[in-house]
Amino acid sequence: MGRRRRLSFDDDLLGEVTRGARALVVCPDIAGQSYDLDAAERLEEACGLALAIGVKIADSQIIRVRDVRPNTLFGAGQVDNIAIACEQNEAELVIVDGALSPIQQRNLEEKLKRKVIDRTGLILEIFGERAATAEGRLQVELAHLDYQQSRLVRSWTHLERQRGGFGFLGGPGETQIEADRRMIRQRTGRLRRELEQVRKTRGLHRERRERAPWPVVALVGYTNAGKSTLFNRVTGAEVMAEDLLFATLDPTMRAIALPGVEKAILSDTVGFISDLPTQLVAAFRATLEEVTAADIILHVRDLSNPAHAAQAKQVMAVLADLGVIDGDNGESNIPILEVWNKLDLVDEERREDLASQAEQRDDVVFVSAATGEGMEALLEKVGAMLTSHAKEVTLRIPVSDGRRLAWLHAHGDVVSDRELAGENGAPLREMVVRLNPKELGQFETL
Template identity: 60%
Template sequence: MTTPVSGGFDRDVEDFARGARAIVVLPDQGGSARDSDARLEETAGLALAIGVEVRHRIAYRVRAPKPATLIGSGQVEALAAIVRDDGIGLAVFDASLTPVQQRNLETRLGCKVIDRTGLILEIFGERARTAEGRLQVELAHLDYQAGRLVRSWTHLERQRGGFGFLGGPGETQIEADRRLIRDRMARLRRELEQVSRTRGLHRDRRQRAPWPVIALVGYTNAGKSTLFNRLTGSDVMAENLLFATLDPTLRQIGLPGIDKAILSDTVGFVSELPTQLVAAFKATLEEVVSADLLVHVRDVAHPDSAAQRADVEGVLADIGVAESTPRIEAWNKLDLLIGDAREDLLVEAERRDDVVALSALSGEGVDALMQAVAARLTAEHRRYAITLDAGDGAAAAWLHAHGEVLSQESDAEAIVIDVRMAPRDYERFMTR
């Protein structure tokens, strides 16, 4: 089925009804740090996020991937029997499928087939709310579909014919669609470049203010939005759902010793995040790249918490976040741990100065996180004694707004202020 998108042409989409019965298939090729059951559970969670009913979860050991179907012919036949007997309408493969593999599997199984990238793109397409988010999702989807146009035109002639320099009608249609996709992608990139420039201007204004920017990062469903809401008093969507947050949200907060700071809630990461999405969401993720401090929110109650941490750090490196960017790990969902597991985690967190154990849901440990964030942001602050003219109230107000005023004395001729602030703020003050 083809569905029109903004831009005036049709794109092949993964079309299935909400509530359709689905089967999740893991072609296990080995080499993963994750347990196969945990991987199946995560992919099933992704599938549930688009409203399908997951009826089966199956892992197949794949020693030698088949070019035509990825999994073996016997495994395909077993799957086809399940699809036929249980009325399955969608097969979700936790792997990257080539266009040929996807087409062949759909033919052999008799149902719609999508791979991990297609599934994540479907979720993003449903969740994007802002104009910027929709632009980014469409760009990623077009990039993904560009190599899969072969699936839309299997009914047309593909053989070269005629005068040798002309393709058959199928070839002509495919090339025409590819050109339309390239043109639309070019327009989307120009619009996103404008978005990036606008964000850059906003960041420049914040830096001139300047207020420190704290970015919440982490694996999807780690509890970032719940923590964001607790720290800011906002009502950002926070559900037990993968990719509940797509569009970035920024709010002003106060911290101990810091008058104002900007807190940013960002899209959650996931293992094997499609490269198309990393590229398309670059404008959004620039908020993370330019942040003064990252708070990495981790779901410590999840069995694959360590592997999720590695995935997040990998994406951060991919988008250009410097290793020197200060980080604090917020070990979240403490409320889900009991007994020795909880005590062991609290002891481990106490030993480290870059970790705070907390529950964003109950509020336990949140005050300690705010103290740790403030301490990290002010770690390089220095103490300065500044003498101002008695009538220079604007300069005194600036120091109060951008530093921690320890004492202030004044007489008829001068104001003497003892203040702690970042060296860069002191330099900015001296050159203002």
């Protein structure tokens, strides 16, 4: 099988990941370090990430790390055990579910005689594979370059670090490294300028949508929670929706109709994940900023996953980082509706218990995006939330102002409409219309 194409500045820097390669997945459980998920759940997630780039899981294991070794992360005996496991399982690749320093990665590769990638490299592989839009590709490449810059030395260990000269001239390896760093800095600078222009364009589009009468509903959730399946179910679109982590990377928007709402915009977003590489947190912030302009947020949760509570906590932490949720009191400035998804994968007894819990809460809907069960209740709930603040207003508009009259009929709920004479004898239309605050504000700007 051929190597999968990903976005990178120099393929030798991150290394090659081959579709179908056999991988040993190792989850270090470091003593004294706090984790959102327990070791077994983190190992399962790491295997899911590996499967998402097409590698085969030869074996997976949790390794308890009492003392972190600066040069290899693991102790000497643990490294030997990893090497033995690689031989026994014919693993060509070692995936470490944690952050490795460049030195640790290089030393492990030398000792194991195999390619080693860490969690950051693994997620970058997935993002590089899946980015579809121009903005997504720019963001991934920028994150990739940031990651590669600290690992340049790995590409030039076959060259001398110092040789001859007059004291201020380095050897050929050092010269090549500096040349590559300069090229990366130049490329990074250009990418940042291009992304800034993209952000400005996205901001203009967002302002245009805010002036438009259509409310925005944003889907958020942990990766593989079923957001894209829900999106496709509601919109009839064909967004990539597979049982893979990070099946969706680029935001997608579609118009939908809701009970009491003629038109709304549904937005699908990138899935959240614990310990997202810092390079990608920064790179994808512009994408996630779409959430901050939403009128309602649908937090999609996979209730069939044993770690759903920890996953939800991670999502809320990201929303807090975006400023959607107040970090002090935990209150959201945008209404959030929890969508408890994948009820078709929950056993009957637990399903009844969860359904009972959902009925007792106003901010929860229990659905199966895969089968369509509960979708009608979800749409009714979202429509009710969008129209909950609507109020009746009485407006008197000249009959000659056809544009504003047409707008009210198209976007408001007209309760009554009659013609009467104005003070100067010019005919007026007196209309009683139900509008929410956003619609009323937009009408006043017409």
